[in-house]
Amino acid sequence: MGVYYSFIAGLPDLEFNPEADNGLSDHFMEKLEEQLSPEEMGFARLLWLRKFQDEIIRFFSSGTTDSSPVPGIEAEAFHPEHESFSDIPCYLQKLAAWRERKKDTASVMQTAQKLQFFYFEQLLNSENRFLRHWGETEINRLNFLAARRSEQLGAAKEKQLIAGNEYHDLLLEFPVTHKITHTEFYGANRLEAISEKANYLEREMETDRLRWDSIDEINRFEYFTVDVILGYLQKLLLLERWQKIFNPSEPVAPVEMAEKLIQEKQL
Numbered sequence: 421m422g423v424y425y426s427f428i429a430g431l432p433d434l435e436f437n438p439e440a441d442n443g444l445s446d447h448f449m450e451k452l453e454e455q456l457s458p459e460e461m462g463f464a465r466l467l468w469l470r471k472f473q474d475e476i477i478r479f480f481s482s483g484t485t486d487s488s489p490v491p492g493i494e495a496e497a498f499h500p501e502h503e504s505f506s507d508i509p510c511y512l513q514k515l516a517a518w519r520e521r522k523k524d525t526a527s528v529m530q531t532a533q534k535l536q537f538f539y540f541e542q543l544l545n546s547e548n549r550f551l552r553h554w555g556e557t558e559i560n561r562l563n564f565l566a567a568r569r570s571e572q573l574g575a576a577k578e579k580q581l582i583a584g585n586e587y588h589d590l591l592l593e594f595p596v597t598h599k600i601t602h603t604e605f606y607g608a609n610r611l612e613a614i615s616e617k618a619n620y621l622e623r624e625m626e627t628d629r630l631r632w633d634s635i636d637e638i639n640r641f642e643y644f645t646v647d648v649i650l651g652y653l654q655k656l657l658l659l660e661r662w663q664k665i666f667n668p669s670e671p672v673a674p675v676e677m678a679e680k681l682i683q684e685k686q687l
Contacts, residue, residue, distance in 0.1 A: 425644045427455050434655050436632045438625055438662035445656040460646045463548045467654050480519045481528045511538040536582050544584055550647035553638045560587045560605045567591040628658050
């Protein structure tokens with residue numbers, strides 16, 4: 421991995437302030453094109469692509485191929501027989517091949533679950549250290565919340581969790597209140613406290629603050645490597661999400677926004 425002293429030293433400091441007007445991740449991605457190797461740029465795109473998750477789900481669920489769900493990728497490239505198919509990220513190749521086999525029998529929820537599975541599978545098996553640790557933290561967070569929600573509703577956890585690591589297996593074997601589910605995932609205690617908050621907006625902010633702190637923990641002993649750049653990008657993506665909530669480009673009904681946040685939480 422490359423060492424980027426001057427580039428990292430010149431990056432503005434970031435703070436987790438959801439209401440601040442920060443630089444958007446797209447502009448940062450343009451800067452990275454000039455700095456990173458093609459392999460490292462692929463790592464950055466994996467983080468960046470996740471913000472198009474809803475569009476990707478709609479694209480593969482609706483069957484319409486008029487427009488691409490991801491900027492820079494033609495809609496035709498998502499078809500396995502297309503010559504550019506091998507150029508799209510591996511997790512999207514797998515999703516497209518799965519959707520092709522399913523034809524019209526896959527529901528939106530099934531598509532969303534498969535997208536999550538293939539995405540985290542690629543992160544957890546990445547050659548990059550930051551992506552592996554970030555993927556582990558994110559899948560644990562989502563699975564802990566899904567297991568907690570399932571237990572509260574008396575629903576089976578098997579269909580709600582994303583498979584792929586040992587913590588997934590622990591959550592199937594033990595309740596979320598068990599000591600081992602907290603000792604094996606450092607964010608469990610904070611997530612449990614956050615989930616008890618009555619104010620939904622506050623819960624969302626505190627959850628993203630936990631994710632922000634996770635980035636610092638992952639890169640605690642990193643200084644001028646690509647992992648620091650990837651962590652910085654992920655922080656920009658978190659801030660960008662909140663900027664769109666507080667300063668939407670188009671008027672948004674509060675109820676619709678709340679429903680969208682809840683849906684994101686469940687995917």
